[in-house]
Amino acid sequence: MSSTFYNWGTAFVLVLFLTCTLYTETQQTRITLDNNGYVDILISIDESVPENPLLIDRLKEMFTKTSALLYTATRNRAYFKQISILIPKTWSDSEDYTQPTFEQHHLRDILIDNPDPEYVTDTPYVWSYASCGDHGQYAHLTPAYILDPAINALYGDEEKLLVHEWGHLRYGLFDEYPIPSRNVPEYYMSSTTLKYEATRCSTDVSGHWMDACNVDDEGKPQMLGPGCYFLDDWSTGTYTGSIMYRQYLPNLKYYCDDSTNAEEGNVHNVEAPTRHNVICAGKSSWEVMRENVDFANGANQPRVIDDTTPEYRLVKETARRNVLVLDVSGSMGLHDRIEILGQAVLGYLTNVADGEYVAMVIFSTEADILSSLVEIDDTTRAELIALIPDDVDAYTSIGSGIEKGIEILEANGGSAADGRLIVVTDGEENRPPYIEDVQPTVMDKDVKVISVGVGNMSSTESDILALETGGSTYYDAEGMSNSLTEAFIAINDEGKGTTQQHIQLYSVQVEIAALSSETITIDIDSTIGKTTTFTFNYVGSSTPEITVTSPSGYVIDSSSTEYTENPQFTTITVLIEGTAEAGSWTTVIRNPSSDSLNVRVSITSMASDPNVKPIVAEAFWSNGELSPDKPMSLHAVVSKGYMPVLDAEVTATIDRPAGGPLVMPLKDNGAGADIQMDDGIYSSYFTQLEGTGKYGVKIDVVQKPTSVVSPSKIIGVPGIINPELAPDEDVAPDIPTEKFSRVANGGSFSCNYSLCFGGDVYPPTRIIDLVVADTAEETITIQFTAPGDDLDQGTVSYYEIWIHNKFLDMRNNYNKTEKMQDIHVIGRSVNEPRTAGNREKFSLIVRPHFAFEVYVIAVTAVDDEGQISPLSNIVTTKTAAPESNLILIILLSAVVVTAIVVSLVVFILFVRKPNNPKAVVPMI
Numbered sequence: 076m077s078s079t080f081y082n083w084g085t086a087f088v089l090v091l092f093l094t095c096t097l098y099t100e101t102q103q104t105r106i107t108l109d110n111n112g113y114v115d116i117l118i119s120i121d122e123s124v125p126e127n128p129l130l131i132d133r134l135k136e137m138f139t140k141t142s143a144l145l146y147t148a149t150r151n152r153a154y155f156k157q158i159s160i161l162i163p164k165t166w167s168d169s170e171d172y173t174q175p176t177f178e179q180h181h182l183r184d185i186l187i188d189n190p191d192p193e194y195v196t197d198t199p200y201v202w203s204y205a206s207c208g209d210h211g212q213y214a215h216l217t218p219a220y221i222l223d224p225a226i227n228a229l230y231g232d233e234e235k236l237l238v239h240e241w242g243h244l245r246y247g248l249f250d251e252y253p254i255p256s257r258n259v260p261e262y263y264m265s266s267t268t269l270k271y272e273a274t275r276c277s278t279d280v281s282g283h284w285m286d287a288c289n290v291d292d293e294g295k296p297q298m299l300g301p302g303c304y305f306l307d308d309w310s311t312g313t314y315t316g317s318i319m320y321r322q323y324l325p326n327l328k329y330y331c332d333d334s335t336n337a338e339e340g341n342v343h344n345v346e347a348p349t350r351h352n353v354i355c356a357g358k359s360s361w362e363v364m365r366e367n368v369d370f371a372n373g374a375n376q377p378r379v380i381d382d383t384t385p386e387y388r389l390v391k392e393t394a395r396r397n398v399l400v401l402d403v404s405g406s407m408g409l410h411d412r413i414e415i416l417g418q419a420v421l422g423y424l425t426n427v428a429d430g431e432y433v434a435m436v437i438f439s440t441e442a443d444i445l446s447s448l449v450e451i452d453d454t455t456r457a458e459l460i461a462l463i464p465d466d467v468d469a470y471t472s473i474g475s476g477i478e479k480g481i482e483i484l485e486a487n488g489g490s491a492a493d494g495r496l497i498v499v500t501d502g503e504e505n506r507p508p509y510i511e512d513v514q515p516t517v518m519d520k521d522v523k524v525i526s527v528g529v530g531n532m533s534s535t536e537s538d539i540l541a542l543e544t545g546g547s548t549y550y551d552a553e554g555m556s557n558s559l560t561e562a563f564i565a566i567n568d569e570g571k572g573t574t575q576q577h578i579q580l581y582s583v584q585v586e587i588a589a590l591s592s593e594t595i596t597i598d599i600d601s602t603i604g605k606t607t608t609f610t611f612n613y614v615g616s617s618t619p620e621i622t623v624t625s626p627s628g629y630v631i632d633s634s635s636t637e638y639t640e641n642p643q644f645t646t647i648t649v650l651i652e653g654t655a656e657a658g659s660w661t662t663v664i665r666n667p668s669s670d671s672l673n674v675r676v677s678i679t680s681m682a683s684d685p686n687v688k689p690i691v692a693e694a695f696w697s698n699g700e701l702s703p704d705k706p707m708s709l710h711a712v713v714s715k716g717y718m719p720v721l722d723a724e725v726t727a728t729i730d731r732p733a734g735g736p737l738v739m740p741l742k743d744n745g746a747g748a749d750i751q752m753d754d755g756i757y758s759s760y761f762t763q764l765e766g767t768g769k770y771g772v773k774i775d776v777v778q779k780p781t782s783v784v785s786p787s788k789i790i791g792v793p794g795i796i797n798p799e800l801a802p803d804e805d806v807a808p809d810i811p812t813e814k815f816s817r818v819a820n821g822g823s824f825s826c827n828y829s830l831c832f833g834g835d836v837y838p839p840t841r842i843i844d845l846v847v848a849d850t851a852e853e854t855i856t857i858q859f860t861a862p863g864d865d866l867d868q869g870t871v872s873y874y875e876i877w878i879h880n881k882f883l884d885m886r887n888n889y890n891k892t893e894k895m896q897d898i899h900v901i902g903r904s905v906n907e908p909r910t911a912g913n914r915e916k917f918s919l920i921v922r923p924h925f926a927f928e929v930y931v932i933a934v935t936a937v938d939d940e941g942q943i944s945p946l947s948n949i950v951t952t953k954t955a956a957p958e959s960n961l962i963l964i965i966l967l968s969a970v971v972v973t974a975i976v977v978s979l980v981v982f983i984l985f986v987r988k989p990n991n992p993k994a995v996v997p998m999i
Contacts, residue, residue: 112156119183122163141235152376153378172391181570191716201243202791207355208247231323239322243471249351251276271295273305279314314340323482330360404471438476474508496535498524550771550823552730561820574682579818581678587666598814602689607655617668626658690717694774694821708748719755744859747867760866771823784810838942853922865909878929
């Protein structure tokens with residue numbers, strides 16, 4: 076076999092020890108603010124974007140202007156100092172391009188990619204599931220937005236648009252303008268002005284409602300819809316306003332602040348029901364930013380920077396280099412670990428793309444190189460498969476495996492930079508060199524660690540190293556799990572476009588009783604079907620009998636050409652040539668032996684058309700490690716390209732150190748851990764802890780009859796167009812999905828605190844979707860999503876509904892306002908809450924006891940330990956005018972009008988009689 080070493084390309088080191096951790100698949104940005112300058116910003120151009128040098132020139136122009144404005148917007152505290160632009164490997168070489176160090180496509184902070192071909196929209200946006208103050212995943216810009224002046228102009232000055240999006244991406248800020256499609260109203264009742272105000276920040280932003288709105292005397296638009304919007308003044312007024320408001324306005328150039336620190340005309344509007352106020356509990360942009368790591372504790376104080384032009388580094392993407400570093404220590408002989416590892420590596424080597432580079436290392440007491448880097452083709456693939464180890468020996472030196480991986484990457488003068496070490500270990504290291512010995516070298520050489528593990532006794536040091544290097548970790552809980560196979564599929568697909576991924580449709584381990592069979596039905600939709608593979612892994616001498624039947628009735632069995640049995644790895648594979656038929660496929664697994672048989676089943680497929688993006692799912696934990704002040708949340712994204720898939724059934728199966736697997740639903744309902752309803756991101760907090768150790772998760776997604784792809788929505792926070800320039804476009808209708816199923820391994824996290832043993836650790840989550848559903852003469856009806864006893868899990872004990880007439884009093888000191896009693900609630904009692912995730916509805920009697928002109932209402936929830944949730948978002952409203960008063964007003968108006976008419980008639984009659992000596996001519 077070939078033993079050629081390569082000294083170029085993206086380093087991808089798979090350090091396979093058997094550990095049990097995958098920290099998180101969330102975006103691991105390397106951006107830091109150093110001495111007022113942001114460094115290691117990564118702009119990545121997708122390989123589907125046609126080569127165009129002008130795109131690079133425009134990116135430099137845009138971000139140079141943005142750096143200058145950011146310096147102003149942050150009050151001389153931050154600018155862009157260093158930016159890398161990652162050029163796709165599909166573009167031509169250039170002497171201007173350098174080798175990557177840390178730059179990888181999936182680590183991008185700004186993504187340049189084409190819009191979805193099914194629904195073309197060039198709206199800039201930030202992809203984010205994060206809550207207030209947490210950074211987003213990445214900002215998305217299309218080539219058309221960058222290159223087409225007409226499209227660019229729709230959003231105003233590009234530097235303002237990018238500073239606005241930077242607020243979402245880096246500082247965890249939210250929009251401060253109305254978004255009716257996301258339940259952010261055009262107007263609200265102000266308890267300060269006692270009038271209806273346009274939703275905006277700040278209130279110093281002047282303007283007027285369009286005539287189509289038919290505004291009444293209280294400032295309330297009567298005819299919301301097309302043609303009705305608040306038109307901000309462009310050239311008059313002294314306001315500055317928040318740049319998180321409508322960034323296209325010329326006066327906007329600062330982030331808003333509280334009344335003590337804001338620039339003139341830029342005081343935060345705490346009353347407006349904006350997304351920012353709802354999610355950030357009324358804090359201004361700067362109040363959130365001052366808590367950000369970039370500015371917290373007085374960091375990066377204002378400084379004079381004469382030149383804010385960034386340094387640009389152009390980096391050319393290269394082929395990946397993969398080094399498999401496999402743990403073959405003695406404990407790998409337990410529980411069939413070495414056999415299961417061999418099956419997972421076989422699947423990885425089978426799927427790795429031609430043109431990538433792979434090497435192999437094994438380690439126990441010491442480490443040995445089995446193969447140097449070879450370029451993958453049919454010959455080298457087979458040679459590597461022949462090297463997969465099946466023997467174990469002695470002790471565990473994880474550090475020695477890492478050292479050999481780096482040695483391979485640096486052979487013949489090569490660089491280890493951008494290397495990825497995927498660590499797999501089944502126990503603690505017990506021989507030097509240890510991880511702590513090699514950690515400085517790994518960090519210094521910009522090597523990335525990915526930790527893959529089996530069992531709950533693995534080294535936590537490998538997990539920590541993965542986090543420090545921006546890597547991820549995967550956890551195989553053994554038992555009835557198939558997560559080691561899932562992990563290798565995810566590793567292979569990392570950073571690839573959705574049309575190049577091996578999409579997981581099904582993954583499970585089944586136990587089949589003696590002389591029995593198991594039937595599996597899976598739906599293959601038309602967006603996939605290429606390279607569809609059914610894989611069946613088992614251990615032992617008994618071979619299962621497999622039949623796979625297509626939707627049209629074609630049967631595949633051991634006599635078929637699609638059927639391959641590998642006795643060495645006890646694996647059966649069914650590979651469908653061409654594009655698999657869409658519809659329901661049925662698999663029957665029969666156990667012919669007199670003993671029970673465990674079979675791990677994995678079904679994958681690829682996009683059927685390289686130009687049509689398939690439905691995909693990905694999952695991740697919010698944090699790499701659970702801590703008392705940062706609860707853990709779980710998120711799954713279901714999408715077709717950049718369009719969300721709505722109303723799917725998403726279920727998480729969580730492996731825990733004790734207590735067995737936990738099955739829980741994830742919801743896209745805009746409550747609890749899910750901050751935005753109907754954006755294709757399904758979320759939940761995780762609170763059912765069962766001891767210290769590793770927690771791993773698998774996500775299953777299946778279609779429901781009501782599941783749709785929504786072309787009118789984006790997975791993220793979209794930009795806003797100047798309404799005066801907005802083109803007339805019909806809203807694209809939702810598209811029902813075919814039957815589909817998807818699987819995603821979301822990795823794992825570690826828990827090492829006393830809270831890991833459960834108990835009532837967390838209070839109910841904050842309610843963020845409180846709304847006024849209806850008003851009458853004496854009642855106000857409110858609705859919200861029920862929180863849980865622990866965050867968004869379980870059932871709270873009761874609610875407290877607070878009422879007042881001043882917004883700021885409610886926000887700053889709600890427990891000194893009025894708490895409504897059961898006698899003020901019609902129907903259900905506040906002591907009868909529903910289970911978390913259900914909709915709550917309470918009708919409140921407010922008159923005559925609370926005779927306010929404007930009502931300010933908020934809610935808290937209390938659990939069985941007396942823990943109280945943070946105060947909900949605050950709503951303001953007025954009761955409906957009494958019907959009897961309306962009738963009286965109408966009658967009185969009629970009497971007055973009649974009297975006026977009669978008086979005029981009499982007056983005219985008298986004036987027209989000139990001979991009447993008593994006639995009086997009025998003075999004018």
